[in-house]
Amino acid sequence: MSLGVREHVVDSSRADILRAAATCFMERGYASTSIDDVARSLGATKGRIYHHFPSKADLFAEVFRAGMDMNYQAVEPYRHLPGPALPRWRKMAMVHVLQMIDTKPFQRAVWIGVEMHLRGATTPAQREVFNELLEYRSTYGKLFRETLLQGREEGVFRFEDMSIANQLMFMTLNSPIFWYSPRVGETRSDIEVIARQVVDFAQGGLRGTQENPT
Amino acid sequence: MSLGVREHVVDSSRADILRAAATCFMERGYASTSIDDVARSLGATKGRIYHHFPSKADLFAEVFRAGMDMNYQAVEPYRHLPGPALPRWRKMAMVHVLQMIDTKPFQRAVWIGVEMHLRGATTPAQREVFNELLEYRSTYGKLFRETLLQGREEGVFRFEDMSIANQLMFMTLNSPIFWYSPRVGETRSDIEVIARQVVDFAQGGLRGTQENPT
DNA sequence: TGATGAACATACTACCGAGTATGTTGTCAA
DNA sequence: TTGACAACATACTCGGTAGTATGTTCATCA
Structure with missing residues:
Protein backbone atom coordinates (compact mmCIF):
# COMPACT_ATOMS: atom_id res chain seq x y z
CA MET A 1 0.00 0.00 0.00
CA SER A 2 2.86 2.40 0.65
CA LEU A 3 3.91 4.51 -2.27
CA GLY A 4 7.41 4.29 -3.68
CA VAL A 5 9.71 7.22 -4.15
CA ARG A 6 8.68 7.43 -7.79
CA GLU A 7 5.02 7.87 -6.97
CA HIS A 8 5.82 10.52 -4.43
CA VAL A 9 7.81 12.46 -6.97
CA VAL A 10 4.93 12.26 -9.42
CA ASP A 11 2.39 13.37 -6.84
CA SER A 12 4.64 16.19 -5.82
CA SER A 13 4.91 17.33 -9.42
CA ARG A 14 1.15 17.16 -9.79
CA ALA A 15 0.67 19.09 -6.57
CA ASP A 16 3.09 21.76 -7.75
CA ILE A 17 1.10 22.15 -10.94
CA LEU A 18 -2.15 22.39 -9.01
CA ARG A 19 -0.75 25.10 -6.75
CA ALA A 20 0.63 27.09 -9.66
CA ALA A 21 -2.62 26.69 -11.58
CA ALA A 22 -4.68 27.82 -8.60
CA THR A 23 -2.58 30.94 -8.28
CA CYS A 24 -2.85 31.72 -11.98
CA PHE A 25 -6.61 31.20 -12.00
CA MET A 26 -6.88 33.48 -8.99
CA GLU A 27 -4.77 36.20 -10.59
CA ARG A 28 -6.27 36.22 -14.08
CA GLY A 29 -9.48 34.20 -14.01
CA TYR A 30 -10.15 31.03 -15.95
CA ALA A 31 -10.46 32.31 -19.51
CA SER A 32 -7.47 34.63 -19.33
CA THR A 33 -5.18 32.00 -17.87
CA SER A 34 -3.29 30.10 -20.54
CA ILE A 35 -1.65 26.75 -20.02
CA ASP A 36 1.57 28.48 -20.97
CA ASP A 37 1.04 30.91 -18.10
CA VAL A 38 0.81 28.06 -15.62
CA ALA A 39 3.82 26.33 -17.14
CA ARG A 40 5.86 29.54 -17.17
CA SER A 41 5.13 30.16 -13.49
CA LEU A 42 6.67 26.74 -12.87
CA GLY A 43 9.65 27.35 -15.12
CA ALA A 44 8.33 24.58 -17.36
CA THR A 45 6.44 24.17 -20.62
CA LYS A 46 3.04 22.94 -21.77
CA GLY A 47 4.32 19.40 -22.11
CA ARG A 48 4.54 19.01 -18.38
CA ILE A 49 0.96 20.15 -17.82
CA TYR A 50 -0.56 18.03 -20.57
CA HIS A 51 1.38 15.03 -19.38
CA HIS A 52 -0.52 15.14 -16.08
CA PHE A 53 -3.87 16.65 -17.13
CA PRO A 54 -5.80 15.94 -20.32
CA MET B 1 -28.84 72.77 -25.92
CA SER B 2 -31.68 70.42 -26.72
CA LEU B 3 -30.78 67.36 -28.71
CA GLY B 4 -32.22 66.76 -32.15
CA VAL B 5 -33.89 63.58 -33.27
CA ARG B 6 -30.63 62.39 -34.78
CA GLU B 7 -28.77 62.66 -31.52
CA HIS B 8 -31.48 60.82 -29.69
CA VAL B 9 -31.34 57.97 -32.15
CA VAL B 10 -27.59 57.78 -31.72
CA ASP B 11 -27.84 57.79 -27.94
CA SER B 12 -30.49 55.13 -28.09
CA SER B 13 -28.27 52.96 -30.25
CA ARG B 14 -25.39 53.46 -27.86
CA ALA B 15 -27.60 52.64 -24.89
CA ASP B 16 -28.78 49.46 -26.59
CA ILE B 17 -25.20 48.41 -27.11
CA LEU B 18 -24.35 49.13 -23.48
CA ARG B 19 -27.27 47.06 -22.23
CA ALA B 20 -26.41 44.16 -24.50
CA ALA B 21 -22.76 44.37 -23.54
CA ALA B 22 -23.59 44.44 -19.83
CA THR B 23 -25.68 41.30 -20.21
CA CYS B 24 -22.96 39.51 -22.14
CA PHE B 25 -20.28 40.47 -19.64
CA MET B 26 -22.51 39.23 -16.85
CA GLU B 27 -23.19 35.92 -18.57
CA ARG B 28 -19.68 35.06 -19.73
CA GLY B 29 -17.25 37.39 -18.01
CA TYR B 30 -14.99 39.91 -19.70
CA ALA B 31 -12.42 37.68 -21.38
CA SER B 32 -14.93 35.16 -22.71
CA THR B 33 -17.20 37.79 -24.19
CA SER B 34 -16.36 38.59 -27.79
CA ILE B 35 -17.44 41.70 -29.61
CA ASP B 36 -19.21 39.39 -32.00
CA ASP B 37 -21.21 38.00 -29.07
CA VAL B 38 -22.43 41.46 -28.17
CA ALA B 39 -23.22 42.26 -31.79
CA ARG B 40 -25.03 38.97 -32.31
CA SER B 41 -27.20 39.55 -29.25
CA LEU B 42 -28.26 42.78 -30.96
CA GLY B 43 -28.80 41.19 -34.34
CA ALA B 44 -25.95 43.33 -35.64
CA THR B 45 -22.27 42.99 -36.51
CA LYS B 46 -18.95 44.23 -35.20
CA GLY B 47 -19.13 47.33 -37.36
CA ARG B 48 -21.88 48.77 -35.22
CA ILE B 49 -19.93 48.28 -32.00
CA TYR B 50 -16.65 49.66 -33.30
CA HIS B 51 -18.46 52.63 -34.78
CA HIS B 52 -19.49 53.72 -31.28
CA PHE B 53 -16.63 52.39 -29.13
CA PRO B 54 -12.95 52.37 -30.03
C1' DT C 1 -30.21 67.14 -56.74
C1' DG C 2 -26.06 65.85 -55.73
C1' DA C 3 -22.62 65.87 -52.41
C1' DT C 4 -21.42 64.68 -47.86
C1' DG C 5 -21.07 62.16 -43.86
C1' DA C 6 -23.17 59.24 -40.23
C1' DA C 7 -24.29 54.56 -39.26
C1' DC C 8 -23.71 50.71 -40.08
C1' DA C 9 -22.24 45.73 -42.78
C1' DT C 10 -18.65 42.89 -45.02
C1' DA C 11 -14.22 41.14 -45.75
C1' DC C 12 -9.87 40.80 -44.28
C1' DT C 13 -5.40 40.49 -41.27
C1' DA C 14 -2.66 39.21 -37.43
C1' DC C 15 -2.14 37.06 -33.28
C1' DC C 16 -2.87 34.21 -29.49
C1' DG C 17 -3.80 30.06 -27.21
C1' DA C 18 -5.60 25.03 -26.78
C1' DG C 19 -4.42 20.90 -28.14
C1' DT C 20 -1.26 17.43 -30.66
C1' DA C 21 2.64 15.07 -32.58
C1' DT C 22 7.04 14.13 -31.96
C1' DG C 23 11.55 14.39 -29.99
C1' DT C 24 14.80 13.84 -25.76
C1' DT C 25 16.57 12.39 -21.29
C1' DG C 26 16.88 9.91 -17.19
C1' DT C 27 15.63 5.78 -14.58
C1' DC C 28 14.73 1.11 -13.49
C1' DA C 29 14.09 -3.69 -14.30
C1' DA C 30 15.55 -7.87 -16.38
C1' DT D 1 23.62 -3.00 -21.08
C1' DT D 2 19.72 -2.50 -23.04
C1' DG D 3 15.19 -1.66 -23.87
C1' DA D 4 11.13 0.19 -22.20
C1' DC D 5 8.68 3.66 -20.22
C1' DA D 6 7.81 7.91 -17.46
C1' DA D 7 8.42 12.73 -17.52
C1' DC D 8 9.04 16.02 -19.62
C1' DA D 9 10.53 19.73 -23.89
C1' DT D 10 9.98 21.25 -28.74
C1' DA D 11 7.62 22.21 -32.75
C1' DC D 12 3.83 22.27 -34.94
C1' DT D 13 -1.70 22.90 -36.33
C1' DC D 14 -5.89 25.23 -36.23
C1' DG D 15 -9.84 27.70 -34.63
C1' DG D 16 -11.31 31.85 -32.55
C1' DT D 17 -11.03 36.83 -31.72
C1' DA D 18 -9.57 41.93 -31.59
C1' DG D 19 -8.97 45.22 -34.59
C1' DT D 20 -8.88 47.34 -39.49
C1' DA D 21 -9.98 48.51 -44.17
C1' DT D 22 -13.36 48.98 -47.17
C1' DG D 23 -17.95 48.89 -49.04
C1' DT D 24 -23.08 50.39 -48.74
C1' DT D 25 -27.23 52.87 -47.54
C1' DC D 26 -29.81 56.60 -46.16
C1' DA D 27 -30.78 61.15 -44.37
C1' DT D 28 -29.72 65.91 -44.57
C1' DC D 29 -28.28 70.24 -46.35
C1' DA D 30 -26.36 73.51 -49.55
Missing part, protein backbone atom coordinates in the same frame (compact mmCIF):
# COMPACT_ATOMS: atom_id res chain seq x y z
CA SER A 55 -7.14 19.46 -20.76
CA LYS A 56 -7.35 22.92 -19.25
CA ALA A 57 -10.86 22.18 -18.04
CA ASP A 58 -9.70 19.03 -16.27
CA LEU A 59 -6.82 20.88 -14.66
CA PHE A 60 -9.25 23.46 -13.38
CA ALA A 61 -11.62 20.78 -12.12
CA GLU A 62 -8.80 19.22 -10.11
CA VAL A 63 -7.99 22.58 -8.54
CA PHE A 64 -11.65 22.95 -7.69
CA ARG A 65 -11.79 19.51 -6.13
CA ALA A 66 -8.63 20.12 -4.14
CA GLY A 67 -10.10 23.33 -2.72
CA MET A 68 -13.31 21.61 -1.72
CA ASP A 69 -11.41 18.74 -0.15
CA MET A 70 -9.48 21.17 2.02
CA ASN A 71 -12.68 22.77 3.25
CA TYR A 72 -14.46 19.53 3.93
CA GLN A 73 -11.57 18.03 5.84
CA ALA A 74 -11.14 21.18 7.89
CA VAL A 75 -14.78 21.47 8.93
CA GLU A 76 -15.79 17.82 9.17
CA PRO A 77 -14.20 17.17 12.60
CA TYR A 78 -16.50 19.75 14.18
CA ARG A 79 -19.82 19.06 12.49
CA HIS A 80 -20.93 16.62 15.18
CA LEU A 81 -19.86 18.56 18.23
CA PRO A 82 -22.63 17.94 20.76
CA GLY A 83 -24.51 20.69 22.51
CA PRO A 84 -26.06 24.00 21.46
CA ALA A 85 -25.82 25.19 17.86
CA LEU A 86 -24.06 28.51 18.40
CA PRO A 87 -20.64 27.36 19.62
CA ARG A 88 -20.60 24.61 17.02
CA TRP A 89 -21.54 27.05 14.29
CA ARG A 90 -18.88 29.50 15.45
CA LYS A 91 -16.22 26.79 15.39
CA MET A 92 -17.21 25.64 11.91
CA ALA A 93 -17.45 29.20 10.63
CA MET A 94 -14.09 30.10 12.09
CA VAL A 95 -12.40 27.10 10.53
CA HIS A 96 -14.06 27.92 7.22
CA VAL A 97 -12.88 31.52 7.24
CA LEU A 98 -9.34 30.49 8.14
CA GLN A 99 -9.44 28.10 5.21
CA MET A 100 -10.44 30.96 2.92
CA ILE A 101 -7.40 32.88 4.10
CA ASP A 102 -4.91 30.03 4.20
CA THR A 103 -5.78 28.48 0.84
CA LYS A 104 -7.02 31.55 -0.97
CA PRO A 105 -5.93 30.58 -4.51
CA PHE A 106 -7.83 27.30 -4.35
CA GLN A 107 -10.88 28.92 -2.83
CA ARG A 108 -10.94 31.57 -5.50
CA ALA A 109 -10.86 28.78 -8.05
CA VAL A 110 -13.83 27.16 -6.35
CA TRP A 111 -15.67 30.46 -6.56
CA ILE A 112 -14.80 30.84 -10.24
CA GLY A 113 -15.97 27.30 -10.86
CA VAL A 114 -19.33 27.92 -9.25
CA GLU A 115 -19.75 31.10 -11.26
CA MET A 116 -18.88 29.27 -14.47
CA HIS A 117 -21.37 26.57 -13.73
CA LEU A 118 -24.11 29.05 -12.92
CA ARG A 119 -23.77 30.64 -16.32
CA GLY A 120 -23.43 27.27 -17.99
CA ALA A 121 -20.02 28.04 -19.44
CA THR A 122 -18.98 24.43 -19.69
CA THR A 123 -19.03 21.89 -22.47
CA PRO A 124 -21.47 18.98 -22.15
CA ALA A 125 -18.50 16.71 -21.56
CA GLN A 126 -17.27 18.80 -18.63
CA ARG A 127 -20.77 19.04 -17.25
CA GLU A 128 -20.61 15.63 -15.61
CA VAL A 129 -17.40 16.39 -13.77
CA PHE A 130 -18.76 19.73 -12.67
CA ASN A 131 -22.05 18.33 -11.52
CA GLU A 132 -20.22 15.93 -9.26
CA LEU A 133 -18.09 18.73 -7.84
CA LEU A 134 -21.09 20.93 -7.19
CA GLU A 135 -22.83 18.05 -5.52
CA TYR A 136 -19.79 17.87 -3.29
CA ARG A 137 -20.15 21.58 -2.58
CA SER A 138 -23.82 21.15 -1.88
CA THR A 139 -22.99 18.47 0.66
CA TYR A 140 -20.58 20.85 2.30
CA GLY A 141 -23.30 23.48 2.48
CA LYS A 142 -25.55 21.04 4.28
CA LEU A 143 -23.05 20.78 7.09
CA PHE A 144 -23.88 24.37 7.94
CA ARG A 145 -27.54 24.22 7.08
CA GLU A 146 -28.34 21.73 9.81
CA THR A 147 -26.64 23.84 12.41
CA LEU A 148 -28.42 26.93 11.11
CA LEU A 149 -31.79 25.28 11.56
CA GLN A 150 -30.95 24.10 15.05
CA GLY A 151 -29.74 27.59 15.89
CA ARG A 152 -33.01 29.07 14.71
CA GLU A 153 -34.95 26.69 16.90
CA GLU A 154 -32.77 27.60 19.84
CA GLY A 155 -33.43 31.28 19.21
CA VAL A 156 -29.84 32.35 18.51
CA PHE A 157 -30.63 32.89 14.80
CA ARG A 158 -33.69 34.69 13.47
CA PHE A 159 -33.50 34.71 9.70
CA GLU A 160 -36.69 34.48 7.68
CA ASP A 161 -35.78 32.79 4.41
CA MET A 162 -33.36 29.91 4.86
CA SER A 163 -32.07 30.12 1.30
CA ILE A 164 -31.29 33.83 1.52
CA ALA A 165 -29.72 33.51 4.95
CA ASN A 166 -27.52 30.73 3.66
CA GLN A 167 -26.40 32.81 0.68
CA LEU A 168 -25.63 35.83 2.82
CA MET A 169 -23.78 33.78 5.43
CA PHE A 170 -21.53 32.09 2.88
CA MET A 171 -21.04 35.37 1.08
CA THR A 172 -19.72 36.85 4.32
CA LEU A 173 -17.62 33.86 5.30
CA ASN A 174 -16.14 33.53 1.81
CA SER A 175 -15.46 37.20 1.33
CA PRO A 176 -11.83 37.15 2.53
CA ILE A 177 -10.93 35.45 -0.74
CA PHE A 178 -11.60 38.84 -2.32
CA TRP A 179 -10.25 41.37 0.11
CA TYR A 180 -7.76 39.61 2.36
CA SER A 181 -4.11 39.95 1.55
CA PRO A 182 -1.29 39.22 3.97
CA ARG A 183 0.43 42.12 5.69
CA VAL A 184 4.13 42.20 6.34
CA GLY A 185 4.97 40.92 9.80
CA GLU A 186 1.49 39.51 10.24
CA THR A 187 1.24 36.85 12.93
CA ARG A 188 -1.16 33.96 13.19
CA SER A 189 -3.06 35.76 15.91
CA ASP A 190 -3.50 38.80 13.66
CA ILE A 191 -5.17 36.54 11.12
CA GLU A 192 -7.38 35.04 13.80
CA VAL A 193 -8.51 38.51 14.82
CA ILE A 194 -9.56 39.20 11.26
CA ALA A 195 -11.33 35.85 10.97
CA ARG A 196 -13.16 36.46 14.24
CA GLN A 197 -14.52 39.75 12.95
CA VAL A 198 -15.85 37.99 9.89
CA VAL A 199 -17.52 35.34 12.00
CA ASP A 200 -18.96 37.99 14.31
CA PHE A 201 -20.42 39.85 11.35
CA ALA A 202 -22.03 36.68 10.02
CA GLN A 203 -23.39 35.78 13.43
CA GLY A 204 -24.88 39.23 13.85
CA GLY A 205 -26.37 39.00 10.39
CA LEU A 206 -27.97 35.66 11.09
CA ARG A 207 -29.53 37.07 14.25
CA GLY A 208 -30.97 39.96 12.25
CA THR A 209 -32.03 43.34 13.53
CA GLN A 210 -33.70 41.95 16.60
CA GLU A 211 -36.19 44.80 16.63
CA ASN A 212 -38.93 42.55 18.03
CA PRO A 213 -37.28 40.96 21.06
CA THR A 214 -39.63 38.46 22.73
CA SER B 55 -12.17 49.06 -28.33
CA LYS B 56 -13.54 46.25 -26.20
CA ALA B 57 -11.87 47.75 -23.14
CA ASP B 58 -13.52 51.12 -23.76
CA LEU B 59 -16.90 49.48 -24.22
CA PHE B 60 -16.46 47.71 -20.92
CA ALA B 61 -15.36 50.92 -19.21
CA GLU B 62 -18.54 52.64 -20.40
CA VAL B 63 -20.65 49.83 -18.99
CA PHE B 64 -18.76 50.18 -15.73
CA ARG B 65 -19.34 53.92 -15.65
CA ALA B 66 -23.03 53.53 -16.44
CA GLY B 67 -23.41 51.09 -13.54
CA MET B 68 -21.69 53.43 -11.12
CA ASP B 69 -23.77 56.37 -12.33
CA MET B 70 -26.95 54.47 -11.59
CA ASN B 71 -25.82 53.72 -8.06
CA TYR B 72 -24.67 57.21 -7.31
CA GLN B 73 -27.82 58.83 -8.59
CA ALA B 74 -29.99 56.40 -6.67
CA VAL B 75 -28.26 56.89 -3.33
CA GLU B 76 -27.26 60.54 -3.53
CA PRO B 77 -30.71 61.97 -2.67
CA TYR B 78 -30.59 60.29 0.74
CA ARG B 79 -27.02 60.87 1.82
CA HIS B 80 -27.85 64.10 3.60
CA LEU B 81 -31.02 63.03 5.35
CA PRO B 82 -30.83 64.71 8.74
CA GLY B 83 -31.14 62.87 12.02
CA PRO B 84 -29.76 59.63 13.43
CA ALA B 85 -27.51 57.39 11.34
CA LEU B 86 -29.54 54.20 11.40
CA PRO B 87 -32.62 55.21 9.39
CA ARG B 88 -30.42 57.04 6.89
CA TRP B 89 -28.14 54.04 6.55
CA ARG B 90 -31.10 51.74 6.11
CA LYS B 91 -32.55 53.93 3.38
CA MET B 92 -29.24 54.13 1.54
CA ALA B 93 -28.62 50.42 1.94
CA MET B 94 -32.11 49.56 0.75
CA VAL B 95 -31.77 51.72 -2.34
CA HIS B 96 -28.37 50.20 -3.02
CA VAL B 97 -29.65 46.63 -2.80
CA LEU B 98 -32.60 47.42 -5.04
CA GLN B 99 -30.15 48.85 -7.54
CA MET B 100 -28.19 45.59 -7.46
CA ILE B 101 -31.37 43.72 -8.30
CA ASP B 102 -32.79 46.13 -10.85
CA THR B 103 -29.60 46.73 -12.82
CA LYS B 104 -27.85 43.44 -12.19
CA PRO B 105 -25.99 43.17 -15.53
CA PHE B 106 -24.36 46.58 -15.04
CA GLN B 107 -23.53 45.87 -11.41
CA ARG B 108 -21.93 42.59 -12.30
CA ALA B 109 -19.81 44.47 -14.81
CA VAL B 110 -18.77 46.89 -12.08
CA TRP B 111 -17.76 43.92 -9.94
CA ILE B 112 -15.80 42.36 -12.78
CA GLY B 113 -14.09 45.67 -13.40
CA VAL B 114 -12.99 46.00 -9.80
CA GLU B 115 -11.68 42.44 -9.84
CA MET B 116 -9.76 43.11 -13.04
CA HIS B 117 -8.20 46.21 -11.60
CA LEU B 118 -7.22 44.47 -8.38
CA ARG B 119 -5.23 41.92 -10.32
CA GLY B 120 -3.86 44.56 -12.64
CA ALA B 121 -5.28 42.95 -15.75
CA THR B 122 -5.36 46.16 -17.71
CA THR B 123 -3.04 47.75 -20.21
CA PRO B 124 -1.21 50.89 -19.13
CA ALA B 125 -3.38 52.85 -21.55
CA GLN B 126 -6.58 51.60 -19.91
CA ARG B 127 -5.17 52.22 -16.47
CA GLU B 128 -5.99 55.92 -16.54
CA VAL B 129 -9.62 55.34 -17.42
CA PHE B 130 -9.90 52.65 -14.78
CA ASN B 131 -8.25 54.74 -12.12
CA GLU B 132 -10.82 57.44 -12.69
CA LEU B 133 -13.66 54.96 -12.48
CA LEU B 134 -12.35 53.45 -9.27
CA GLU B 135 -11.97 56.89 -7.81
CA TYR B 136 -15.63 57.32 -8.61
CA ARG B 137 -16.34 54.08 -6.81
CA SER B 138 -14.28 55.15 -3.87
CA THR B 139 -16.32 58.34 -3.64
CA TYR B 140 -19.45 56.25 -3.61
CA GLY B 141 -18.04 54.17 -0.78
CA LYS B 142 -17.46 57.31 1.26
CA LEU B 143 -21.17 58.07 1.20
CA PHE B 144 -21.67 55.02 3.38
CA ARG B 145 -18.51 55.37 5.40
CA GLU B 146 -19.58 58.64 7.00
CA THR B 147 -22.88 57.18 8.05
CA LEU B 148 -21.13 54.10 9.39
CA LEU B 149 -18.92 56.23 11.59
CA GLN B 150 -21.83 58.26 12.88
CA GLY B 151 -23.71 55.05 13.58
CA ARG B 152 -20.81 53.71 15.59
CA GLU B 153 -20.72 56.87 17.69
CA GLU B 154 -24.45 56.59 18.25
CA GLY B 155 -24.01 52.99 19.40
CA VAL B 156 -26.10 51.31 16.71
CA PHE B 157 -23.00 49.82 15.07
CA ARG B 158 -20.18 48.11 16.95
CA PHE B 159 -17.64 46.94 14.39
CA GLU B 160 -13.95 47.00 15.33
CA ASP B 161 -12.03 47.52 12.11
CA MET B 162 -13.65 50.08 9.82
CA SER B 163 -12.03 48.68 6.71
CA ILE B 164 -13.19 45.14 7.38
CA ALA B 165 -16.67 46.23 8.35
CA ASN B 166 -16.92 48.21 5.15
CA GLN B 167 -15.83 45.22 3.07
CA LEU B 168 -18.27 42.89 4.77
CA MET B 169 -21.13 45.35 4.50
CA PHE B 170 -20.67 45.91 0.78
CA MET B 171 -20.14 42.22 0.25
CA THR B 172 -23.55 41.60 1.79
CA LEU B 173 -25.31 44.46 0.04
CA ASN B 174 -23.81 43.55 -3.32
CA SER B 175 -24.41 39.85 -3.04
CA PRO B 176 -27.75 39.79 -4.87
CA ILE B 177 -25.84 40.31 -8.11
CA PHE B 178 -24.68 36.73 -7.62
CA TRP B 179 -27.67 34.86 -6.29
CA TYR B 180 -30.75 36.89 -7.16
CA SER B 181 -32.75 35.87 -10.18
CA PRO B 182 -36.33 36.91 -10.87
CA ARG B 183 -39.10 34.45 -10.15
CA VAL B 184 -42.12 34.08 -12.34
CA GLY B 185 -45.00 36.19 -11.10
CA GLU B 186 -42.73 38.11 -8.76
CA THR B 187 -44.12 41.45 -7.65
CA ARG B 188 -42.29 44.58 -6.63
CA SER B 189 -43.14 43.92 -3.02
CA ASP B 190 -41.63 40.43 -3.25
CA ILE B 191 -38.39 42.03 -4.34
CA GLU B 192 -38.57 44.51 -1.51
CA VAL B 193 -38.99 41.68 0.98
CA ILE B 194 -35.80 40.12 -0.35
CA ALA B 195 -33.95 43.43 -0.24
CA ARG B 196 -35.10 44.05 3.31
CA GLN B 197 -33.68 40.72 4.43
CA VAL B 198 -30.34 41.66 2.91
CA VAL B 199 -30.35 45.02 4.66
CA ASP B 200 -31.34 43.35 7.95
CA PHE B 201 -28.47 40.92 7.63
CA ALA B 202 -26.01 43.73 7.00
CA GLN B 203 -27.38 45.76 9.90
CA GLY B 204 -27.10 42.81 12.24
CA GLY B 205 -23.58 42.20 11.02
CA LEU B 206 -22.55 45.77 11.65
CA ARG B 207 -23.91 45.55 15.15
CA GLY B 208 -21.87 42.41 15.77
CA THR B 209 -22.48 39.74 18.36
CA GLN B 210 -23.33 42.19 21.10
CA GLU B 211 -21.99 39.87 23.76
CA ASN B 212 -20.82 42.79 25.88
CA PRO B 213 -23.87 45.03 26.06
CA THR B 214 -22.94 48.08 28.14
